[in-house]
Amino acid sequence: MRSWMNEIFESTKQYTMLDFSFLKICLISLGILLGVYFSELFLSYIFIVWTIAIVSYVFIMYKTFGKYLRSNSSR
Structure with a gap:
């Protein structure tokens, strides 16, 4: 695997x-x-779906721009 x-x-x-x-x-x-x-199934879990979407978005943005932001803040 x-x-x-x-x-x-x-x-x-x-x-x-x-x-x-x-x-x-x-x-x-x-x-x-x-x-x-x-x-219909997801409407009852919309809060969970939004939470997953926001957390994954923040994670991806941090992984994408985190190195760039850290390198600029040390200057």
Whole structure:
């Protein structure tokens, strides 16, 4: 399993901006489709879904810009 994951990580290192754009579009489309088909189910858990979305967004923004912000604050 670990070697399979390493192969996936190695292949994603070769992705271009266009490849990542298609990946994001695919994931957004799948999320919208799930939301459409399971809207009644998710409406009762909307607070949990929003919490997960916000926490994951903050985490990704920190991982993306955290190094940049730390390097600028030390100057």
